[in-house]
Amino acid sequence: MSMSICDVKAAFRQVATEEFKDIPGEDMIEWRFSNQFEKKMSKLIHKEKSFAWKYVNTAKKRLVVAALIIVALCAAACGVSPLRTRVVNFFRRVYETSIYITFMGDKVDSIGHKYTFSYVPEGFAKVCEYSDNARYFVKWKDNNNNVIQLTQSITRETDAYIDNEIINQQKIKIDGKIIEVYTFDGFTLAEWTEHRYYFCIYITGKRTMPVLKEIIGSLE
């Protein structure tokens, strides 16, 4: 028995109809998307409408954007001084031969009020006064050529180095201020921050610690 191609096709159609006769039609099936699916789809549609969608629509793009944000935050954190800080503190790096000093906090960039000592030991007289846009300097001298030199510096852009090999170091406290004191044969150097300025006092000759405290405490 021979069959034409039309007969074969008709046979296949008949078989297929028999197979699927119990399956309901598309309009007869009741279907409902789950809430989770609905939410996800509405989120996706919402995202597609966003202007930033084209920048974050692939995993690679998202990664690049996240990296850029992290770098920007790091740069901002390093570049912006802390807004809440209203005081200036030392930032010290101690090396084998020297101490490097710079400042952090709410720094000042110009000399406003010029500070001086209301007390210097007997015999000292003011011999020199100097100021520029970044510093104020006063010098007292006695008959034995001993000197007291006070330097008031801005803290915004000041770099300083102090010897860390030869001179002896100690910390003292005067009225809550921490003073770094450096002593060596024949001179004393002390430095501290106050009123957001950086102060440094250099004294030659033998001075006892109470006298140094009295001098520094008289800053006004």
Added chain:
Amino acid sequence: MQKTRIVSFLLTVLLMSTLLTVSSSADYSVCFNNTVYASTSANVTETGLLTASNRLIGFPDVMTHAFITTYVEKRFLLLFWTRVDIGEPNNQWVDYVYEDTYIGAHVVQLDSKGTYRVTAVFEVFGSGGPVDVITCQPVVQY
């Protein structure tokens, strides 16, 4: 592919600039044979007048003399510095110091806004040992 390269390049530039901001100008190989204290302060007024103020204290009876070389540079392309014309030979000020304490300043009128770096090189001679070379580099914005 080209976009990825551009993004990578930009990221590298950003990271480099961040690292440069964080890194300090401190030089930890400084010698202090004759020097007690060296410091530089820099200030720019609203009108662009830059002041570079230097302070030096040497060991009494040890320090003999010192040269302080000061110059100003302006930053360009984030990483490079070019020296500002201050109208002096080699565009730098040189101070000769023969006392064991010194304070002094130089001023220059800046003609454009930007980031400026003051470099002061203290060369301090004396009987304490070889010459001390101390570099202070405050950076200011105008």
